[in-house]
Amino acid sequence: MGEAKRRGSAEQRQVAAVAAQREQLPKVVMCNNCKAELTDIHPMDVRGMPGMRLAGGAHCPACSHDTWVLDGTPEGLALFQGFLDEEHGAGAISTGFARR
Ligand SMILES: [Zn+2]
Numbered sequence: 001m002g003e004a005k006r007r008g009s010a011e012q013r014q015v016a017a018v019a020a021q022r023e024q025l026p027k028v029v030m031c032n033n034c035k036a037e038l039t040d041i042h043p044m045d046v047r048g049m050p051g052m053r054l055a056g057g058a059h060c061p062a063c064s065h066d067t068w069v070l071d072g073t074p075e076g077l078a079l080f081q082g083f084l085d086e087e088h089g090a091g092a093i094s095t096g097f098a099r100r
Helices: 002-007 010-024 074-088
Strands: 041-043 052-059 066-072
Touching: 010 041, 010 052, 052 074, 066 074
Parallel strands: none
Antiparallel strands: 041 052, 052 066
């Protein structure tokens, strides 16, 4: 178990996992509201969400709109879209940009 400790704390491993997810998201996503280019995309942990492969949200500093980058099965995307609609309101969604 000493091995795991040398590789870093749970927090450091979480940071590395997030960085790996960020790698798979596009560098830039266009704001769905004002068309600004957003580069600050935050990956979301989707391991608990069936059918979802990737999700990341970008907050637009210009208009305060959140745009999401999503990848997954149609069923997974539909579920996730329903979740976002409830949390953030419909329309804050951008899909299909994730790299394979
Ligand atoms: Zn915007």
